[in-house]
Amino acid sequence: MGYIIGEDREQASLLPSRIEDYVAPDAAVRVIDAFADGLDLMALGFVRAVAASTGRPGYDPRDLLKLYVWGYFNEVRSSRRLERACRRDVEAMWLMRRLAPDFKTIADFRRDNGPAIVGTCRAFVLVCREAGLFAARLVALDGSKFRAAASPKKVIGSREIAEEQARLDNRIATYLSGLDAADANEPDDEPDAYGVALAVLRARRAELDRMAGKLETQERNTLVEGEEDARPMRSGGGQKPPCYNVQTAVDTDTGLIVHHEVTDEPTDRRQLHPMASATKESLDLDTLTVVADKGFDNGEHASACERDGIITCVPSQRSINNQGDGTLFDRTAFAYDAATDTLACPAGRTLVRKQLHRKKRNVTYVSQDCSGCALKPSCTTAERRTVKRHLDDEALNRMDARATPQMMKARRCAVEHPFGTIKRMTAGGRFLTRNLKGTRTEMALSILAYNIMRAANIKTAIA
The missing domain is CATH 3.30.420.10 (Ribonuclease H-like superfamily/Ribonuclease H)
Structure with missing residues (x-):
């Protein structure tokens, strides 16, 4: 038994004369093409949505949008890989009508049209809704x-910034000493190597100061250098x-x-x-x-x-009463009276409002007197019982029940x-x-x- 043998590469063959014949009628690339052709690029805010009347003609943003959507559909996201696809992938050649923009043009389109591309994504949702594909009931x-x-190695905190600042200060002091020695020898005809290196160190020191200030202003513990968002x-x-x-x-x-x-x-x-x-x-x-x-x-x-x-x-992920042995009454055992803004404990005694915590959005209620209560061993180990109630407690309960x-x-x-x-x-x-x-x-x-x-x-x- 032999193997399946392909055709001779030198053999002449009669291929279809149209690139249209290479793309299946139900191919997804046809959906991408039809959707992009129906968009109002000017309303979406695409750059160069109207061709300039003078100068060298540019690429239609509609074509570049099609290329990017097709690329992400086929897991091809790099602008260089998209450039290569325009020359060797049949679907890309059909979609672009054999146009082959360079990678810089492709990358600039994505960089310059961010909000418009986001709007295009939302426009497709509306197209699907108008076509009756979903009703959004749930x-x-x-x-x-x-x-x-960014790499994980670029994560930097206050401690790392302070340590690098100290190292830079030492190096700057060393270079300043070197400059003083060079001035004493008066080497006027030599390149200012110390001065160039000192400028680089000072620029880095200023950048560290800026990052330290941002950490303090935004009350953050860490910052990603090079990608601060x-x-x-x-x-x-x-x-x-x-x-x-x-x-x-x-x-x-x-x-x-x-x-x-x-x-x-x-x-x-x-x-x-x-x-x-x-x-x-x-x-x-x-x-x-x-x-x-x-x-x-x-x-x-x-x-x-x-x-x-x-x-x-x-x-809802609400806190529970973990005092004592864990069997004490939880806050759910206390009934709230909106008219008097008080809580009633299982024994019928009243807990009054003590303190409002605006940041945590809760109110602390405390019992006026727990002495002689038969249920106190099941309620609290303290002298008086306190309960915290969320300002949005009723909304949380309804949301949790659903x-x-x-x-x-x-x-x-x-x-x-x-x-x-x-x-x-x-x-x-x-x-x-x-x-x-x-x-x-x-x-x-x-x-x-x-x-x-x-x-x-x-x-x-x-x-």
Whole structure:
């Protein structure tokens, strides 16, 4: 038995005369092409959306947008790799009509059109909604850490800055001594090597002073040198590399991402209301139901969502009474009376308001007298019982009650898949661009590519 043998490379063959024949009728690249052709680039704010009347003609931003979306769809994000794809990939040649811009032109387009690309991602969501692909009856929120371009070795804190400042001060003093010695010898015809090195050291010293001032002003413990918008974040166990926190709002019926945001917040605690309200606004809905995990638990945001007509389903992670042997009455055993702003204990005695903690958004209530109470051994080991009640306690309780096991299962099934797919498309979830401006642009391209893939799959399933 022999092997399957290919054709002779020298053999002449009659290939199709049109590049159109090489692209399948149902290829996703055709969806990308049709979507980009229907956009109003001027309304979205693309640079050079109208061709200049003089000078050398440039590339149509519509073509460069198509190339980038196709690249992220096929896990090709580098501008140099996109340049090579324009010359060797049949789909790219079809999409670009055999145009082959250089990598600098491709990279400049992504850098100069960040807000417009983010708007394009949102425009596709509206196209899907108008096409009836989803109704956004239930939206699931989630956050995930994506690695920044900066290395973990670039994370610097106050101690490291102070140590390097001390080393630089010693080196600057050494160079100044060298300059004094050189002046004494009067080497006028020699190059000023000491002066050049001293200027470099002083520039670095000024940069360290600036970073130290920023740490103090923003009350931060660390800073990522070279990418100061990134923050060390832990995505599981192990070290805390520089990351960004990517937030998504996913339609539970279709798996389409209806809204997203890239933040520098290490946790999700302050993302519930901003994400929910932005999703509701972008979809132009009167009411919206959102479900999220306990990382989004926030009483202030729960109340704000209720005021804005947003129904939240988030499990609450409230503190419990761990005093004594752990069997003492929890705060849930105390009934609140809004008319008198007091709490009633299980024995019927009254706890009055003692102190308001504005930063923590809670109120401390204390019993006026616990002496002679038969339930005191089950209530407190102190002289009098104190209870802390959150200012948004009722909103938190309602939000927690709505977080049923069925709701949490729907959340889990909706939000995990998109993040897994996007991280696969982005080399395990790592950005190529730096700072919030660049990463927001890159994430918009990733989510646009994912939504196109998902929408195409939905249409195929319906057909």
